[in-house]
Amino acid sequence: MEIEKYRELIKSIVEKHGQCDSDDLPAATLRDREVETQIAFDLERDRYLMFHIGWRGERRVFGCVIHIEIREGKIWIQRDGTEVGIANELIASGVPKPDIVLGYRSPYMRKFTELAVG
Amino acid sequence: MEIEKYRELIKSIVEKHGQCDSDDLPAATLRDREVETQIAFDLERDRYLMFHIGWRGERRVFGCVIHIEIREGKIWIQRDGTEVGIANELIASGVPKPDIVLGYRSPYMRKFTELAVG
Numbered sequence: 001m002e003i004e005k006y007r008e009l010i011k012s013i014v015e016k017h018g019q020c021d022s023d024d025l026p027a028a029t030l031r032d033r034e035v036e037t038q039i040a041f042d043l044e045r046d047r048y049l050m051f052h053i054g055w056r057g058e059r060r061v062f063g064c065v066i067h068i069e070i071r072e073g074k075i076w077i078q079r080d081g082t083e084v085g086i087a088n089e090l091i092a093s094g095v096p097k098p099d100i101v102l103g104y105r106s107p108y109m110r111k112f113t114e115l116a117v118g
Numbered sequence: 119m120e121i122e123k124y125r126e127l128i129k130s131i132v133e134k135h136g137q138c139d140s141d142d143l144p145a146a147t148l149r150d151r152e153v154e155t156q157i158a159f160d161l162e163r164d165r166y167l168m169f170h171i172g173w174r175g176e177r178r179v180f181g182c183v184i185h186i187e188i189r190e191g192k193i194w195i196q197r198d199g200t201e202v203g204i205a206n207e208l209i210a211s212g213v214p215k216p217d218i219v220l221g222y223r224s225p226y227m228r229k230f231t232e233l234a235v236g
Contacts, residue, residue: 027121040165042158049158049167051185053196058224061195064182067169078171106176 008077010048010068013089014039017082018050019064035061036069046070071101074116078103087115124193124213127167128186131207132157133182136168153179164188173190189219192234196221205233 011028018039030090035054041047068086075095082088087100093118102110109115137156149230153172159165168184185197186204193213198204205218219236228235 004189038165040158040160040162040163040167041226042160045156045158047156051219053185056146058226060222060224062185062222064169064180067171067180101148103171104178104180106173106178108176 003070003073006070006099007043007046009093009095010070010075010092011041013086013093014041014048014050014066014068037065074099074101074118075102076103076118080104121188121191124217125161125164127208127211127213128188128193129159131204131211132159132166132184132186134167149182155183171175192217192219192236194219194221194236 009056018037035052035056038051038053040049040051044051046069048066048068049064051061052061052065054061062081063081065081066086067077069076069078073092077100082089087102090100091097097114098116101116102113103118105113107117133229134153146190148226153170153174156165156167156169156171162169164187167185168183170179170181170183172179182197183199183201185195187194187196195204195218200207203221205211210214210217215232219234220231221229221236225235
């Protein structure tokens, strides 16, 4: 699969998770006291992110739920707070296992997976 | 100040912090066992981010250090792990206080600052 297909696939996966959670609200409808699901795509640096940001009463909520990047043709999953597992979704969409790196697993532990070490 | 100036200012502040920390390494020189400082700019959604990602031995490091966005003409600081304080840097660069929202402070507490409530 070419890089351009990887980019579109990653974007669609992140967008889907963003919508499952809640809509990525336009600025005008930001409800300040609630938790919002945000996506951020840096197309130049090939970084694809999803955040939870907001408030539950006086308690701050801030978390990066998904962080995926493309480095030298491989898809690095740096953060994955999804239930299904981004790697599983990529594999189900036809990405070969040697093109996927579980960045959140230590390089030592990656050796024991079928995925790439990096 | 117009939005376009805010964008350039925010980018230069985030880039500066990224460089203080360490260089934003190109993929080819990624040292897998060290901590890297990354920036990510979503120019379409006006989101400007900085991360620390990597490993200290077998210990995972993953943190969003800076999250800034522009919403309806105001600069929202959603995360600020800098020592100097992004708001101070913005003010020193001429951004009027009513254009800055400390998103990481609760809406209730924001009323007691000179900055915007949002």
